[in-house]
Amino acid sequence: MTLAGNKGAMRRFTDFINTASETLAQELVAPDASFHVPGRSEPVLGPAGYLEIIGMMRSGFPDIQWTLEEMIAEGDKAAARFTMRGTHRGAFSGVPATGKPIAVQAMNIYRFAKGLIVEERGQPDLLELLKQIGAAP
Template identity: 25%
Template sequence: MSDSEANKAIVHRYFEMFNSGDLSRLADIVSEDYGDKLEGQTSGIEVVRSYLKGLKASFPDFTWTIEQIIGEGDRVAVMNRVSGTQVNDFGDIKATGNRVDFAAFQFYRIADGKLAEHWEVADFAKFQEQLTAKPAATAFKSFQNTLKD
């Protein structure tokens, strides 16, 4: 198996672990000083563990579904779907029972057989809209509406 294939397998294991909700083997997949570049995150495996547990507490059926995965060298890029139902509070948002489904793009760096860094771009506007049932008035949507005239 090539390094790129081995790195993609690590990402697959991470997604499978999250989907199952069993984080007991997180240290086998994520480095101790894991650097999550998601907004508001700080580094470290315990931060990631807390974050993942929090997501599963709010959305017990949250799943990450890989739609495309590309690996080159020590980097792996994933286009995926995120979906689940909010049954418990999510930060300041009280439990809604709403189902969410949105796209995300993940970018990982692998070192010594573990995930070392993570960057993410996701459709958080769609997530927010589905969660709060309030249409998001984003600048891009406003721009698109001006083109329809």
């Protein structure tokens, strides 16, 4: 895929994570893709694995939305900086709902093959998230 194609795929991927569309998951994520999630020893796999990540975030922040702030693409990779915004309305990391809003940065690196995302290494600012919901000083 071209660099322009990778960038277009990242924009569509943002649509996917904001809607949790199973259709977009199948269109954008390779069946054997691996997603490396902070705090987990093993990656989650494929479209279902990524939907699991989104579900975990939506359980604590049902209105969560990701804004793609910037992106750099080179070869078969793209780096993206997102802002995650939502309201803490459900338990998250053992913290009961507080009703507090969050606005947290995340930096992710994606790898593509044959037009599909085959790998993500994500690094959301979880410490800032925990601070914003009152779970960390």
